[in-house]
Amino acid sequence: MHGSLGCIDYALLLTAVSLFWLATVCFTADGPTGRRFPLVWLAWFGLLSGIASCLELWGVAVPESDFLMTVRTLVVLGAAICLVEFWARYRERNHKPRRGALGYFALLGVYGFAVALDPSNPFRWTSVFFNALSAMLAAWTFLYAGLRAENSRYWLLGAAVACLGAGGLASIEAYGFTMRAAIDALALFGGAASLGAVLIVRACLVVALTGCIWRMSTPRQGHFSVPGLLGLLWLPVALGLLLLAGWGMTEAEGRKADQAQRRDLLMHSRMVSAALDREMVSWLGWTASDAGKVVYLNLRRRLSQVVDSDGSVSWAMLYLVQDGMMISGAASMLPGPRLPLPPGAVVDKSPDPSILEFWETGAPFVEGPIRRGGTISVTAHVPVTFSQNGGVQAALAMNTEAVNWYRRIAASRLVPIRTTLLAASLLLGFLGTLRLRSRQDTLLQASERRYRSLFGSMLEGVAYCRIIEDEDGKPVDYVFLDMNPAAETMLGKNREVLIGRTALETYPEYNDELQKWVDYFGTVAKTGRTRSTEMFYGPRERWFMVRGFSWKTGSFAISFNDITEQRKTEREHRRLALLDPLTELPNRRLFRDRLDQALARSDRTGQKCAVLYLDLNDFKAVNDNHGHAFGDVVLSEVGDRLRTCMRRSDTLARIGGDEFVAVIPEIKDFTEVAVVAGKIKHSMSRPFRFGDRVAMVGVSIGVSIYPDHGADAGTILLRADAAMYSGKGDKSRQFVMYEA
Known part of the structure; x- marks a missing residue:
């Protein structure tokens, strides 16, 4: 069952x-x-x-x-x-x-x-x-x-x-x-x-x-491997062993429940058999003529009371085996039409061998579950009276439907089945966890590979650091955690040297300067705000654009680009924007700025300022006779000669093709202007020799004084120009002072 x-x-x-x-x-x-x-x-x-x-x-x-x-x-x-x-x-x-x-x-x-x-x-x-x-x-x-x-x-x-x-x-x-x-x-x-x-x-x-x-x-393996096969088969094998063990426990519980129900049904049947009047049973004739007898009616009523009082019993019947056939003596109401089985009726012409054996030995047993008609039932057979030779003379059969039998056995089997189902679910949950963890590890490894590939191929240097604080929470140093190859190249040190070491430990000679950067990056690590600035890296004399950002409190990352060449380019651009490329003297733009500064300083100190406007004589003939290339060489030499005539505080500029201007600030008297003009005249009196070519170039100088000859830079410059043109061609005079 x-x-x-x-x-x-x-x-x-x-x-x-x-x-x-x-x-x-x-x-x-x-x-x-x-x-x-x-x-x-x-x-x-x-x-x-x-x-x-x-x-x-x-x-x-x-x-x-x-x-x-x-x-x-x-x-x-x-x-x-x-x-x-x-x-x-x-x-x-x-x-x-x-x-x-x-x-x-x-x-x-x-x-x-x-x-x-x-x-x-x-x-x-x-x-x-x-x-x-x-x-x-x-x-x-x-x-x-x-x-x-x-x-x-x-x-x-x-x-x-x-x-x-x-x-x-x-x-x-x-x-x-x-x-x-x-x-x-x-x-x-x-x-x-x-x-x-x-x-x-x-x-x-x-x-x-x-x-x-x-x-x-x-994922497919490139070749067959025993570990790979075991990795695929471990779960089916584990599940199979678990289900097999669960099946064994379930079968054991089912057998115990089946045997317990058989014992209970036999015990109940014995109690009913013991309660029957054996003398009345012995009076039964086991024929149809018993139908009207009081003995038969009393026994039938007693059996019906047993069935009615016990809902698990479908019917009960007294029977005997005669000539190999089961013959009823008295029976309760049968299920379905609720009609009693008449006495002397043949119940089974060919009883089961177990019933015949029971009739011979008298050993009670439970028959079934067996299908009778459209139902499945279980029947207990117990003796009521015995013959003189020890065989059964009359027997009691008590029948119960198998539905309740099924349910009671199934209920007992349900405990190990639920245990097995729970264990299988836990195993499958463990499998799901492993597969999810494996997938996450795979994704994490792929992400790590992509990160490392990007981290290693970046042209921008990146370093991860952790801030070190004192007992008061003030940043005192930071330690390097990781860096990419670009950072190694820019810093000029291998990562093995830097990782795990602090900045002050690595660069003790830059202690004062590093403390400023410790405070700077400490703010980034505490606040989480991104900050950018330019930094000069002393050990390699390089300039870097540094950006600090923090992904968690107490840690920060530094990204830096080498901008040394950029700064050189910018400096060169500024130089080209403010200096004359041929003579490397200040151009008109820078000269006006210097002149404004000199006039402002004169206003503050009350001292005067002189402006000398210089124009080269006979320079057109040099270009015509020797070419413009030679003229450029002469102009460059002119700039060098004039530079030697100026004081450190003076400004000399080229503002035109052959025109130069000088600013002499803070003069006390005109003799200072005369000294400078004399030096210029003397330096220009010497011939310009380049190879086998010789050229002579003179200079005309006009002078204006601030604030005597004008109240602003434009006026002073214009009047110095006018003074220069008024003395053009007069080689006997060193310079011409502007006269109103």
């Missing part, structure tokens, strides 16, 4: 575990398979179907209400919806409409609403159609993908076949279980063995589907 029952309850357990395994694998699938298919919906299908199997398993041991049956039906419908959504999402990923899915969802919604309103509605059996159609859609998805795929084609086709087979068997199961008490489904399938076979085959197909998906979502 318990073995046939175990075929269904343990088959339901296997089905639930296989579906939970499918959910675990699909929830944690990664790689191309996880991106190609919306496996999360297949995972939800496995989870809901597994829950439905658990509810069916519970219904085998515990009487189900209409509400629980409705819940179980709706859970099955939810699983079907998940399969359809799996199909629809795959179509969307292939740029196809999902109109068919919407119509299907509408039908399921109407059906579910009808079931929820009235569990006994006549359309409840159409769930078989929904299950079959959902399975076909999921199988079509794998088949379509397999026919188009270049890789994993055979695994996809295998998944399609497994999905179609499992869905078909699920439809058969739904036909038996949907909107029907689970224990009543046994009769529909002709017993537990037939239904158990359906469930076991379905579980095997689900395992095959799970294996195909697992194989497709597992």
Whole structure:
């Protein structure tokens, strides 16, 4: 008995575990398979179907209400919806409409609403159609993908076949279980063995589907390896051993419960047998003529009282075995029509050998479970009276329906089954955790590789540091944690030298300057604000653009670019913008700035300032006779000669082709101007020799005094120019002073 029952309850357990395994694998699938298919919906299908199997398993041991049956039906419908959504999402990923899915969802919604309103509605059996159609859609998805795929084609086709087979068997199961008490489904399938076979085959197909998906979502190894094979097989082996151990415990509990019920039924039957009047039993004639006798009526009434007082007993009967046939003596009301079995009626023309053996030995026993008509029942046989030779003279048969028998055994088996299911769920949860952790590790390693590749190939130097504070929380130093190759090159030190060491320890000779940077980066590490500035790096005499930012309190990162060449370029641009490229003297723009500064200083000190306007004589002839290249050489030499005539505080500038201007600040009297003008005249009196070419160039000088000859820079410069032109050609005079 318990073995046939175990075929269904343990088959339901296997089905639930296989579906939970499918959910675990699909929830944690990664790689191309996880991106190609919306496996999360297949995972939800496995989870809901597994829950439905658990509810069916519970219904085998515990009487189900209409509400629980409705819940179980709706859970099955939810699983079907998940399969359809799996199909629809795959179509969307292939740029196809999902109109068919919407119509299907509408039908399921109407059906579910009808079931929820009235569990006994006549359309409840159409769930078989929904299950079959959902399975076909999921199988079509794998088949379509397999026919188009270049890789994993055979695994996809295998998944399609497994999905179609499992869905078909699920439809058969739904036909038996949907909107029907689970224990009543046994009769529909002709017993537990037939239904158990359906469930076991379905579980095997689900395992095959799970294996195909697992194989497709597992990275391929370049070659066969025993560790790789063990990595794939450890879970099936562990699950198999766990389920095998659970099956052993369940069978042991089932046997114990079966034996306990047999003992209880025998004990009850013995008590009833002992309560019967043996003298009255001995008066029975075991023929039809006993029907009107008081003895028969009293015994029948007594047996009927036993049946009525004990709801677990279906009927009770006194019988004897005569000429190899079972003949009734007195019996309670039989179930169904509630009619008594007449005395002397032949109950069984060919009794079971166990009954014949009992008749000979008198050893009580329990017969069944056996099928009689449309019911399955269990019968206890105990002796009432014995013959002189020790055989049984009259016996009592007490019958109980197997439904309650099933339930009590199933309830006892439910404890180890639940333990096994919990252990399998924990194992699958452990698998899911491992796969998720493995996937996270893979993603983390890939991210680390990308980061290291980017970190190592950056042209910008980056260093990670941690601030060091004293007891008062003031930054006193920082330690290097990591840096990229660009930072090593820019700093001129290997990372092995810097990592783990502090800045002051690495550069003790720059203690004072580094303390400023410790305070600077300490602010960044505390506030988290990004700061940028330029820094001069003394050990290599380089300039860096430094940006400090913090990702957590107490730590900061430095990114720096070498801007030394940029600063040189900028300095050169400034030089070119403010200096004459030929003579490297200040140009007109810088001269005006210097002149404004000199006039402002004169206003503050009350001293005068002189402006000398110089124009070269006969320079056009030099260009005409020797060319402009030679003229440029002469101009450069003129700039050098004039520079030697100026004081350190004076400013000399070239503001035109052959025009120069000098500013002499803070003069006390005109003799200072005369001295400078005399030096200029003398320096220009010497010939300019370059190779075999010689040129003579003179100079005319005009002078104006601030504030005597003007109140602003423009006026002073203009009047010095006018003074110079007034003395043009008079070589006897060193300079010409402006006269109003």
